[in-house]
Amino acid sequence: MSTKIFVTLPVKNLPNAIRFYEALGYERNPQFSDETAAGMVISDTIVVMLGTHDTFKKFTPKEIADPTKFCNALLSLSLESRSAVDDLISKALAAGGSKAHEPEDYGFMYQHGFYDLDGNGWGLVWMDPAATQQAG
Secondary structure (H helix, E strand, O other), X not given: OOOOEEEEEEEOOHHHHHHHHHHOOOEEEHHHOOOOEEEEEOOOOEEEEEEEHHHHOOOOOOOOOOOOOOOOOOEEEEOOOHHHHHHHHHHHHHOOOEEEXXXXXXXXXXXXXXXXXXXXXXXXXXXXXXXXXXXX
């Protein structure tokens, strides 16, 4: 069995957050969803749990950081091509997200990023498989 990761993010407006992640092409898993949280399936091994602030507070006694002002984590996804990176950025911007930075092209690696509706930053990266094999 492969290891799965569940990234939990506090969101101010759960229905809007669900619509945003669905616009990126991710599906909501009803098994991990209710009126206070939604499990958005990124891949077979990655699920983003979107939780209302009240729900998120049940998991930690710490204050919830405002991701529009503070960076608490860097979330990155590897994608299969440069065009997949650009496509996901386009979907994020069309769904109300914002661009985190300009694309960075290193030849063997291409990066771009966006912020979701709550300000959580997502980095997207494509690496040339030949360069990855040489480095390995």
